Amino acid sequence: MKVCVIGNGGREHAIAWRLSISPSVEKVYAVPGSAAMKNCAELVGIDWCHTDHLIRFLKDNKVDLVVVGPEAPLVAGLADALHEAGIPVFGPSKAAAQLEGSKVFAKDLMKKYNIPTAAYGVFSNVDEAKQFIAKTGAPIVVKADGLAAGKGVVVAMTVEEANAAVDDMLSGNRFGEAGSTVVIEEFMVGEEASLLAFVDGKTVVPMIASQDHKRIFDGDKGPNTGGMGTYAPAPVLTDVLRDEAMKTILEPMVAAMAKEGMPYVGCLYAGLMITNEGPKVVEFNARFGDPETQVVLPLLEGDLGQIMMACATGTLQPNMVKWKDSSAACVILASKGYPETSSKGDVILGELVQYDTSIIFHSGTKLEGDHYVTNGGRVLGVVGLGKDLRTALDRAYERVDHITFKGMQYRKDIGAKAFK
Numbered sequence: 001m002k003v004c005v006i007g008n009g010g011r012e013h014a015i016a017w018r019l020s021i022s023p024s025v026e027k028v029y030a031v032p033g034s035a036a037m038k039n040c041a042e043l044v045g046i047d048w049c050h051t052d053h054l055i056r057f058l059k060d061n062k063v064d065l066v067v068v069g070p071e072a073p074l075v076a077g078l079a080d081a082l083h084e085a086g087i088p089v090f091g092p093s094k095a096a097a098q099l100e101g102s103k104v105f106a107k108d109l110m111k112k113y114n115i116p117t118a119a120y121g122v123f124s125n126v127d128e129a130k131q132f133i134a135k136t137g138a139p140i141v142v143k144a145d146g147l148a149a150g151k152g153v154v155v156a157m158t159v160e161e162a163n164a165a166v167d168d169m170l171s172g173n174r175f176g177e178a179g180s181t182v183v184i185e186e187f188m189v190g191e192e193a194s195l196l197a198f199v200d201g202k203t204v205v206p207m208i209a210s211q212d213h214k215r216i217f218d219g220d221k222g223p224n225t226g227g228m229g230t231y232a233p234a235p236v237l238t239d240v241l242r243d244e245a246m247k248t249i250l251e252p253m254v255a256a257m258a259k260e261g262m263p264y265v266g267c268l269y270a271g272l273m274i275t276n277e278g279p280k281v282v283e284f285n286a287r288f289g290d291p292e293t294q295v296v297l298p299l300l301e302g303d304l305g306q307i308m309m310a311c312a313t314g315t316l317q318p319n320m321v322k323w324k325d326s327s328a329a330c331v332i333l334a335s336k337g338y339p340e341t342s343s344k345g346d347v348i349l350g351e352l353v354q355y356d357t358s359i360i361f362h363s364g365t366k367l368e369g370d371h372y373v374t375n376g377g378r379v380l381g382v383v384g385l386g387k388d389l390r391t392a393l394d395r396a397y398e399r400v401d402h403i404t405f406k407g408m409q410y411r412k413d414i415g416a417k418a419f420k
């Protein structure tokens with residue numbers, strides 16, 4: 001079949017690469033993709049916002065399946081438009097994508113269906129929000145309701161910090177409409193893990209558990225980023241805990257979405273906190289994680305094209321999804337100034353080719369002449385593969401040692417928590 005991937009980041013690079021080696025897939029298109037994806041996909045210079053244009057391209061080229069990478073097109077309703085045009089889509093409808101697009105929607109649904117998550121309140125009024133903070137005390141977490149590119153969450157260690165976040169979002173209009181309502185929630189203590197699952201509207205099949213590193217600096221210091229590195233499998237989510245998360249979180253949420261008349265199709269991402277009381281939801285995302293995808297998909301056995309088509313057509317079966325008995329680690333190389341700003345146009349030196357035991361996925365690069373330059377905050381995801389996590393990490397960092405660009409920053413402690 002012919003598959004079209006929407007997006008141009010590291011996650012989409014990993015998806016397109018994995019699809020390109022799936023037996024069921026004869027051709028991969030990427031809209032718009034990136035220069036680095038050329039070895040696994042044909043780049044199509046269409047803006048997904050121009051839905052009519054995109055649908056015409058998909059029909060003219062007899063594309064069988066569309067895989068939507070990022071959240072923005074999903075929240076904007078791209079899957080619905082493709083559905084109407086009769087094109088199978090891996091990715092949720094606009095209604096179902098609210099699970100990521102609105103934290104209030106997600107929290108209210110979790111409450112209604114008794115899915116474990118932090119206690120919370122919802123506010124649009126500054127005084128009421130501050131009263132709630134005063135009553136609850138710190139640490140406490142303030143979140144903008146809508147999409148804020150991973151920057152709409154403040155984990156406040158003091159009441160003053162929480163109040164400042166409320167001022168910033170509600171009065172200061174920091175995130176515009178996305179921050180005109182805030183969720184204020186209980187601070188949960190524990191280690192985090194990402195559990196992604198394939199979903200076809202009713203059947204939920206978990207992927208291998210991974211762990212992200214959200215802060216910019218070693219030791220989980222500094223501001224939150226989109227993710228500075230990942231590894232899989234993550235031992236913190238033992239088989240027993242994963243089964244518990246499936247029973248108490250993912251399966252009930254997918255059943256709830258169907259019951260609410262908005263069946264969920266695609267990758268459902270549960271960001272979990274492993275607390276003393278068991279796994280609780282930090283957030284849901286309506287898409288693959290970035291950079292979780294870069295470590296999860298290289299460990300997939302089975303045919304990703306077939307699995308995604310089965311999700312899109314309501315025919316997913318657990319035995320389609322199998323995992324290699326090995327490990328993967330991804331180190332993100334970020335540009336100068338990230339996450340506050342990012343640097344563009346710095347020449348990337350070093351070998352960027354793919355080996356059996358290491359792969360480089362491009363998050364934000366551009367081809368200038370015959371060399372790649374930086375083109376965003378997160379630049380490259382350097383992935384090492386091996387029989388165990390130690391080997392995978394060594395292989396990733398060994399590649400990192402041979403890559404450089406001006407202002408390059410990366411964490412040196414990816415995977416360290418797994419050895420605690």
Ligand code: AMP
Binds near residue numbers: 185
């Ligand atoms: P989110 O964008 O909702 O995933 O939040 C970003 C990060 O903030 C998470 O990965 C956590 O590290 C932290 N966080 C969010 N909510 C909570 C919470 N209720 N308790 C503790 N930490 C949280």
Ligand code: GLY
Binds near residue numbers: 227285288289291292
């Ligand atoms: N790595 C976190 C995310 O994709 O949201």
